Amino acid sequence: MKASQGINTVSIVGGLLFLVLLSLRTISTPEIWSHLAQAVQGSQISWLQTESSPHPTFLYDQLLLLVWNTGGAPLAIILNALALLTGFGLLIRLGDKLGSSLVQGFSLVLCGHILFRSLDVGPATLMFLFIASFSYLLNTIKKRNTLYAVLIVLQLLWANIHISFLFGPFLTAIAAVKSSDVKSWRKNNSFSLIPLIPILLVASLLNKNGFGIYQQTFASLSNATPLYWSSLITDFVEADPVKPLLIFIIIIGAIGLLTYKKKLPVYVTTFAVIGVALLWTSPKMSLQFVALAYPFVVLSIQSVCDYADQLLFAKSASKKRVPIVLAQGLFVVLVVLSIASVVSNRAYIRNGSASCFGLGINDTLYPTELEKLFNHADFPERAINQPADGGYLAYHYGRSCFLDYRSGIYPAELEKELNQVLFGDPEAFDLFYQTYRPDVFILNGLYPSTAQGVVMLLQRGWKLLYFDGTTVVIASNKTEFESLFALSDVQQAGLAKIEQARKDFIANPYSNGNPVTLISAARIYLALNRMKEAEALFSLLLEHHQTPGALIGLGDAQLIGGQHEEAFLTLQQATQSYPNRIAAWNSFANASKLTGNTEALEGALERLKQLAKQYETEASSDD
Numbered sequence: 266m267k268a269s270q271g272i273n274t275v276s277i278v279g280g281l282l283f284l285v286l287l288s289l290r291t292i293s294t295p296e297i298w299s300h301l302a303q304a305v306q307g308s309q310i311s312w313l314q315t316e317s318s319p320h321p322t323f324l325y326d327q328l329l330l331l332v333w334n335t336g337g338a339p340l341a342i343i344l345n346a347l348a349l350l351t352g353f354g355l356l357i358r359l360g361d362k363l364g365s366s367l368v369q370g371f372s373l374v375l376c377g378h379i380l381f382r383s384l385d386v387g388p389a390t391l392m393f394l395f396i397a398s399f400s401y402l403l404n405t406i407k408k409r410n411t412l413y414a415v416l417i418v419l420q421l422l423w424a425n426i427h428i429s430f431l432f433g434p435f436l437t438a439i440a441a442v443k444s445s446d447v448k449s450w451r452k453n454n455s456f457s458l459i460p461l462i463p464i465l466l467v468a469s470l471l472n473k474n475g476f477g478i479y480q481q482t483f484a485s486l487s488n489a490t491p492l493y494w495s496s497l498i499t500d501f502v503e504a505d506p507v508k509p510l511l512i513f514i515i516i517i518g519a520i521g522l523l524t525y526k527k528k529l530p531v532y533v534t535t536f537a538v539i540g541v542a543l544l545w546t547s548p549k550m551s552l553q554f555v556a557l558a559y560p561f562v563v564l565s566i567q568s569v570c571d572y573a574d575q576l577l578f579a580k581s582a583s584k585k586r587v588p589i590v591l592a593q594g595l596f597v598v599l600v601v602l603s604i605a606s607v608v609s610n611r612a613y614i615r616n617g618s619a620s621c622f623g624l625g626i627n628d629t630l631y632p633t634e635l636e637k638l639f640n641h642a643d644f645p646e647r648a649i650n651q652p653a654d655g656g657y658l659a660y661h662y663g664r665s666c667f668l669d670y671r672s673g674i675y676p677a678e679l680e681k682e683l684n685q686v687l688f689g690d691p692e693a694f695d696l697f698y699q700t701y702r703p704d705v706f707i708l709n710g711l712y713p714s715t716a717q718g719v720v721m722l723l724q725r726g727w728k729l730l731y732f733d734g735t736t737v738v739i740a741s742n743k744t745e746f747e748s749l750f751a752l753s754d755v756q757q758a759g760l761a762k763i764e765q766a767r768k769d770f771i772a773n774p775y776s777n778g779n780p781v782t783l784i785s786a787a788r789i790y791l792a793l794n795r796m797k798e799a800e801a802l803f804s805l806l807l808e809h810h811q812t813p814g815a816l817i818g819l820g821d822a823q824l825i826g827g828q829h830e831e832a833f834l835t836l837q838q839a840t841q842s843y844p845n846r847i848a849a850w851n852s853f854a855n856a857s858k859l860t861g862n863t864e865a866l867e868g869a870l871e872r873l874k875q876l877a878k879q880y881e882t883e884a885s886s887d888d
Contacts, residue, residue: 280373
């Protein structure tokens with residue numbers, strides 16, 4: 266009995282432990298470099314910007330730079346985890362009256378799995394804390410002046426940290442509607458929240474941007490590109506989808522609504538509906554969903570448990586302990602398995618994350634150690650780069666970038682136009698060249714468009730300056746760049762990085778998560794028809810963990826290299842393991858044709874038609 270009570274008591278601790286370990290991950294988001302660059306240089310870090318744009322993350326960027334200079338990435342990660350933990354602490358307090366400790370433990374673990382791919386060091390974690398703080402304070406503080414003062418201060422901070430600050434007045438408006446009932450107002454001797462809404466909106470103007478904070482917020486909402494979420498290599502893996510978990514929560518919530526015997530809390534239910542709507546539109550909204558819907562998740566699970574207990578064990582008092590013991594056992598198993606998948610890096614590898622468990626930063630994603638090349642007198646002042654490298658170039662090298670992952674700054678179609686150029690559209694290239702007159706491309710090999718872009722530029726007569734697996738630097742073949750082409754030591758240093766990454770991976774495979782250098786190098790070698798190198802790297806990646814990108818890549822390398830029978834078997838395995846991958850079926854169709862397997866070819870072509878219709882339907886429904 267005491268053991269059972271002990272498990273109930275520590276269930277919240279177990280859930281929080283999972284969340285803490287979940288947030289202790291090496292930094293892989295490219296957005297962090299944009300924040301650091303803006304803290305040093307201001308918001309005008311792109312050479313496309315003719316003037317400084319409003320800077321809605323000004324306070325966050327300055328605090329991040331202070332933390333970075335004090336304790337580097339480890340301190341930033343720890344403080345980010347503390348902010349997440351504090352937010353959940355407030356949500357747990359909100360859920361105290363809605364569910365037991367055991368139910369809250371289950372809810373925490375469930376929310377942790379939903380958040381897994383959205384967690385990283387950034388202002389979004391503070392957004393989560395602000396939403397949780399507003400929800401908690403609006404439901405607990407009963408003194409008007411105290412509530413007004415605290416929320417105004419929080420709103421001032423929020424408006425200088427993240428563009429989500431409009432959530433503050435929005436949450437207050439919902440709470441105001443809830444408390445506007447005259448009877449409940451008089452009964453509870455309450456006060457009106459309606460005057461607080463415009464006060465919060467006006468308070469948000471007290472920042473260095475003034476009204477520009479609203480202009481930038483609406484610009485970001487109307488033009489969310491470029492958009493970063495989770496990882497740059499999600500196309501290479503078969504990541505866990507978020508929607509099945511969301512559907513599970515919706516089902517539990519629906520059953521909970523039907524079985525809940527008390528009057529439903531309007532505030533809690535309304536927030537849950539909003540949270541579900543946000544997450545359904547985009548998995549990037551995971552933090553918003555959890556911050557809004559956590560109390561309702563607790564309420565729903567508790568309601569379902571109570572109903573099941575009453576239905577199955579009401580007539581047997583002796584068996585009433587059975588469901589509790591089973592639930593406790595299930596919780597222990599769930600927590601242990603969840604924690605194990607995180608600390609062993611299996612969750613990161615499976616979902617294509619470039620992070621891993623621990624404190625630090627993964628800088629193999631970016632153009633590192635290129636001072637000699639970038640600071641060379643003949644290296645052009647302006648270069649074309651993809652969004653992932655923009656902030657890094659600005660912060661580490663003091664170079665104005667072309668693109669980075671800040672929304673609402675660049676033309677909505679710019680990233681799409683760059684991808685069209687790299688995918689080999691001749692008209693797009695001519696228009697792009699006339700507009701920007703680039704002499705150098707600094708490309709990141711983790712983007713699906715990069716490998717083909719490298720081939721396209723080389724075919725146009727451009728020359729390779731540097732390649733280290735992840736970063737590719739290509740310059741136009743002009744006499745003024747001859748001194749750059751002669752930097753053989755820089756070129757050799759890049760190739761040495763690939764070889765070192767290969768040796769490190771052989772010695773400790775996947776010990777640092779997904780080997781992004783080898784993934785990128787294999788893709789580019791394949792595009793360059795260097796089949797031996799590509800096949801060797803794809804085979805190495807598949808020795809310890811199977812991914813669709815590596816399996817299809819190996820099959821393509823074998824196919825182009827003339828190993829048609831081997832390619833047929835490899836790509837057949839790819840279609841069986843990943844039946845919804847168009848690339849797998851397309852390559853398998855080619856292998857079937859080259860091996861003379863008519864039946865397999867017909868089946869592959871039929872499957873391609875089915876998938877094309879399926880994706881066309883999904884695309885139209887999204888529109």
